[in-house]
Amino acid sequence: VAKIYTDQDANLDKIKNKKIAVLGYGSQGRAWALNLRDSGLNVTVGLEREGNSWKQAEKDGFKPVHTEEAVKNADIVIFLVPDMVQRYVYLEKVKPYLKEGMDLVFAHGFNIHYRLIEPPKNVDVYMVAPKGPGPTVRDFYTKGGGVPSLIAVHQDYSGEAKEKALAIAKGIGSTRAGVIETTFKEETETDLFGEQTTLVGGVMELMRSAFKTLVDLGYQPEVAYFETINEMKMIVDIIYDKGFSGMLKAVSDTAKYGGLTSGKYEINEDVRKRMLEIAEKIRSGKFAEEWIEEYGRGSPTIKEGMEEVENSLEEQTGRRLKELIERGKPKS
Ligand code: NDP
Ligand code: MG
Numbered sequence: 001v002a003k004i005y006t007d008q009d010a011n012l013d014k015i016k017n018k019k020i021a022v023l024g025y026g027s028q029g030r031a032w033a034l035n036l037r038d039s040g041l042n043v044t045v046g047l048e049r050e051g052n053s054w055k056q057a058e059k060d061g062f063k064p065v066h067t068e069e070a071v072k073n074a075d076i077v078i079f080l081v082p083d084m085v086q087r088y089v090y091l092e093k094v095k096p097y098l099k100e101g102m103d104l105v106f107a108h109g110f111n112i113h114y115r116l117i118e119p120p121k122n123v124d125v126y127m128v129a130p131k132g133p134g135p136t137v138r139d140f141y142t143k144g145g146g147v148p149s150l151i152a153v154h155q156d157y158s159g160e161a162k163e164k165a166l167a168i169a170k171g172i173g174s175t176r177a178g179v180i181e182t183t184f185k186e187e188t189e190t191d192l193f194g195e196q197t198t199l200v201g202g203v204m205e206l207m208r209s210a211f212k213t214l215v216d217l218g219y220q221p222e223v224a225y226f227e228t229i230n231e232m233k234m235i236v237d238i239i240y241d242k243g244f245s246g247m248l249k250a251v252s253d254t255a256k257y258g259g260l261t262s263g264k265y266e267i268n269e270d271v272r273k274r275m276l277e278i279a280e281k282i283r284s285g286k287f288a289e290e291w292i293e294e295y296g297r298g299s300p301t302i303k304e305g306m307e308e309v310e311n312s313l314e315e316q317t318g319r320r321l322k323e324l325i326e327r328g329k330p331k332s
């Protein structure tokens with residue numbers, strides 16, 4: 001079983017006197033910069049352009065600077081720009097200013113694992129990967145909690161890379177929950193697999209397929225929406241708190257019997273064969289290759305997919321029911 005690191009296992013002193021450059025101020029960047037600052041650390045936000053992030057960082061009390069300026073002065077450089085942008089930022093704005101003993105920190109292993117970024121031997125390269133969206137990393141921290149993270153060391157020039165990874169994890173609040181050590185390979189491959197088969201792709205298409213099946217059979221879209229989409233959150237909340245057995249205990253015996261039998265009929269060997277294919281595509285590097293190519297063409301598949309989702313009947317139905325759903329949310 002994996003060792004779980006908590007607050008006592010991590011020491012902020014390891015990075016207390018270091019200058020930390022957070023590159024990017026989006027989903028994770030904002031959360032990290034604010035949490036690290038609130039943990040008493042020395043944070044500079046480095047950005048490529050004076051756009052929305054720049055304004056947001058100023059609003060949050062930072063004085064953002066251009067990437068190369070942040071890097072020149074930094075001991076620790078944290079990459080929180082999109083995965084497809086990191087390689088260019090590294091080559092143009094980080095590599096020229098690298099100093100012996102600097103730390104390069106990642107929140108996901110993609111660029112290191114697939115060798116899009118190949119740092120020199122005389123720097124530390126490690127990862128702190130929160131297992132949750134950026135806004136949640138911030139929200140949990142401000143409320144005294146933390147989102148769990150994975151840490152990994154790719155290169156340990158100083159001999160202290162793991163201690164520093166734990167310190168960063170503590171700074172963003174993760175050791176309040178717990179931190180587990182992994183490798184860049186394991187984090188990258190499991191993260192991609194999770195988002196494709198379950199968290200983003202799988203769960204969305206499962207809900208959409210069920211919705212479409214009901215609507216095609218002539219049921220009202222509103223009724224289908226409640227059943228196959230809206231109620232998902234309530235069920236997942238119970239799984240989050242009490243596990244699958246807790247969820248099964250909370251539903252009716254009819255739902256239990258139907259769920260235990262039809263669930264396995266629906267998600268069968270064929271589906272698992274496809275999951276295995278998806279895993280293979282990730283492990284072989286073929287997915288990375290395909291995504292880099294898509295990004296190079298201006299991400300047409302993302303644009304098309306987003307448009308299709310936004311205009312779908314389920315999204316229209318969701319927008320129509322939004323007011324009702326908001327009215328019902330707990331008030332305190
Ligand atoms: P975002 O997409 O939220 O990053 C946006 C930031 O990057 C903004 O500051 C934006 O600046 C800047 N940016 C966007 N495009 C460019 C560009 N072409 N050139 C320069 N700057 C650009 O990133 P995430 O927070 O989602 O991801 C950051 C890292 O964290 C990734 O490695 C990701 O895999 C990892 N991660 C993300 C999670 C998440 O919940 N999102 C979860 C766990 C890990 P501007 O406003 O000027 O456009
Ligand atoms: Mg993830």
Ligand code: MG
Nearest residue numbers: 108191192195
């Ligand atoms: Mg991911």
